[in-house]
Amino acid sequence: MPLSATPIIRVFLIADLPIVQAGLAAILTATPHLTVVGQANWQELRELAIEVAAAEVMLVSAEISEATLNQVTPLLATEPTAPEMVWLMPTLQEIWIQEALKRGVLGLLPQDATSSEIVQAIETVAAGLVVLHPEVANLLLNPNSRLLVPATQMLTQREIEVLQMLAGGMANKTIAKQLQISEHTVKFHISSIFSKLNVSSRTEAVTIGLRQGLIVL
Numbered sequence: 001m002p003l004s005a006t007p008i009i010r011v012f013l014i015a016d017l018p019i020v021q022a023g024l025a026a027i028l029t030a031t032p033h034l035t036v037v038g039q040a041n042w043q044e045l046r047e048l049a050i051e052v053a054a055a056e057v058m059l060v061s062a063e064i065s066e067a068t069l070n071q072v073t074p075l076l077a078t079e080p081t082a083p084e085m086v087w088l089m090p091t092l093q094e095i096w097i098q099e100a101l102k103r104g105v106l107g108l109l110p111q112d113a114t115s116s117e118i119v120q121a122i123e124t125v126a127a128g129l130v131v132l133h134p135e136v137a138n139l140l141l142n143p144n145s146r147l148l149v150p151a152t153q154m155l156t157q158r159e160i161e162v163l164q165m166l167a168g169g170m171a172n173k174t175i176a177k178q179l180q181i182s183e184h185t186v187k188f189h190i191s192s193i194f195s196k197l198n199v200s201s202r203t204e205a206v207t208i209g210l211r212q213g214l215i216v217l
Contacts, residue, residue, distance in 0.1 A: 009126045012055035012083060013039035014072070020061050027115045028059075034122060045071060052083065057122050061088040061111060064096035073103045084125040088113060092139055101203050107131040128169035130206050137210070155196055155214060162189045164215045167206045
């Protein structure tokens, strides 16, 4: 029986410098199951909303700032099939790592990440999972970091189980089936997790869970 082909992942590129766009496109096109469906600089981005919507992953190479986040996050929030995002950061700044996670960015890597790291990140976020490059993770796990240290209440064992499943990218229905509970109960647990960790998204909850050693990837 023949093996099934690896599903194609459609990627949209954003970078201001043409040489950076060309370099990233070369990395992606060298990988058979990745295809570039479009590329743009920041000025062209608004005109290419259709191409963005056709992608499963958006690969961004730029500093994270209020301006850049404001340009891309509306594109991710408007459609249920909006692409997941991998962001290559020239400099790792604590405040913008935190803000990117709040906005739903799933993949954060330094701009000098290797080709294989970029490809693996794209594959992972396409599956709905969080990817933090070791340099980013080390920054978050640094006990002197000012990031992600809200006062939290103790999670129950069942909430930790649910949080671990969120880290695995599971949907509510899948969690309910695996734990043999109702989807309503899953939603209750997730709401409780968000409240106790003082977060508003799954990505934030998973990041804090990792930082506090509640879960592992």
